[in-house]
Amino acid sequence: MSDQVAVECRQLVYTFERGRKKDGGARAVDGIDLTVRAGEVFGLLGPNGAGKTTTIRAITTLLPTARGMVAVFGHDCSAEPVAVRRLLGYVPQQLSADAGLTGRENVELFARVFDAPRAERAERVVQALAAVDLTEAADRMAATYSGGMVRRLELAQALVSAPRLLVLDEPTIGLDPIARAGVWERVDAVRRATGMTVLVTTHYMDEADRHCDRVALMDRGRIRALGTPEELKTRVRAEDPAQSAPTLDDVFRHFSGRTLADAKEGDFGDVRRTRRTASRVG
Numbered sequence: 001m002s003d004q005v006a007v008e009c010r011q012l013v014y015t016f017e018r019g020r021k022k023d024g025g026a027r028a029v030d031g032i033d034l035t036v037r038a039g040e041v042f043g044l045l046g047p048n049g050a051g052k053t054t055t056i057r058a059i060t061t062l063l064p065t066a067r068g069m070v071a072v073f074g075h076d077c078s079a080e081p082v083a084v085r086r087l088l089g090y091v092p093q094q095l096s097a098d099a100g101l102t103g104r105e106n107v108e109l110f111a112r113v114f115d116a117p118r119a120e121r122a123e124r125v126v127q128a129l130a131a132v133d134l135t136e137a138a139d140r141m142a143a144t145y146s147g148g149m150v151r152r153l154e155l156a157q158a159l160v161s162a163p164r165l166l167v168l169d170e171p172t173i174g175l176d177p178i179a180r181a182g183v184w185e186r187v188d189a190v191r192r193a194t195g196m197t198v199l200v201t202t203h204y205m206d207e208a209d210r211h212c213d214r215v216a217l218m219d220r221g222r223i224r225a226l227g228t229p230e231e232l233k234t235r236v237r238a239e240d241p242a243q244s245a246p247t248l249d250d251v252f253r254h255f256s257g258r259t260l261a262d263a264k265e266g267d268f269g270d271v272r273r274t275r276r277t278a279s280r281v282g
């Protein structure tokens with residue numbers, strides 16, 4: 001890990017115009033300060049509606065930076081969006097693989113769209129498929145893949161452009177525990193092999209605890225706590241001696257004032273988004 005900064009957000013605010021009244025408008029992101037160091041796996045954690053995806057979309061230049069500053073490896077996301085996009089691999093929550101193409105064709109398509117150097121393209125496609133353990137299934141139609149395989153294919157699509165920053169939005173939502181472990185195994189291996197920075201959102205606290213170097217706990221558009229999972233647990237133990245062995249769920253409750261289960265209830269839109277994501281990979 002280096003001292004270089006991969007992602008920096010300063011006082012980032014994002015308000016949706018068509019907002020929900022109970023949120024006092026729709027301030028999805030409410031003044032976020034965040035630094036992701038080069039080479040780390042950084043987790044943005046929180047329940048549905050916390051503002052994770054909105055933050056990710058600002059970092060990936062898919063939303064304009066309305067207020068505040070966002071930069072990726074020193075490139076301002078508003079002023080230099082093209083330079084930022086060249087450094088990114090992004091796996092969104094929505095399906096990004098085409099069921100009517102083979103795994104290999106899907107990855108080749110991304111290699112062309114993201115302008116991987118022509119001379120290296122074929123080799124990059126082979127390597128990206130191998131990195132996610134899809135070499136044998138590469139020439140099958142993606143429509144025949146399991147949910148876990150689709151997720152790994154989408155990972156290969158993002159890796160083929162050799163990004164410096166890999167952004168994963170809920171990479172394991174809707175997958176069974178074995179498939180979830182399979183996705184993380186590949187992410188960990190790629191990170192070890194390349195030193196790539198990984199920014200991941202999840203509401204699975206156990207996964208974040210196991211795989212993230214540092215985490216930011218988000219709730220209602222704000223970061224409630226930030227640090228390594230161990231640092232956060234140590235803080236909870238110090239502030240609440242009744243908690244002798246807190247989990248990250250306990251840490252979330254301590255800093256946000258509510259349980260993840262309460263926070264998870266969300267609203268109709270939140271539930272619909274989760275179901276859509278879960279069913280698309282299921």
Ligand SMILES: Nc1ncnc2c1ncn2[C@@H]1O[C@H](COP(=O)(O)OP(=O)(O)OP(=O)(O)O)[C@@H](O)[C@H]1O
Nearest residue numbers: 016018026028047048049050051052053054270273
């Ligand atoms: N296009 C939109 N228009 C209006 N409000 C939106 C829009 N997208 C998100 N929101 C609202 O912004 C808030 C933050 O949503 P966001 O998707 O960033 O949360 P999240 O933490 O990523 O949760 P999820 O995992 O459910 O996507 C929520 O209250 C949500 O309803």
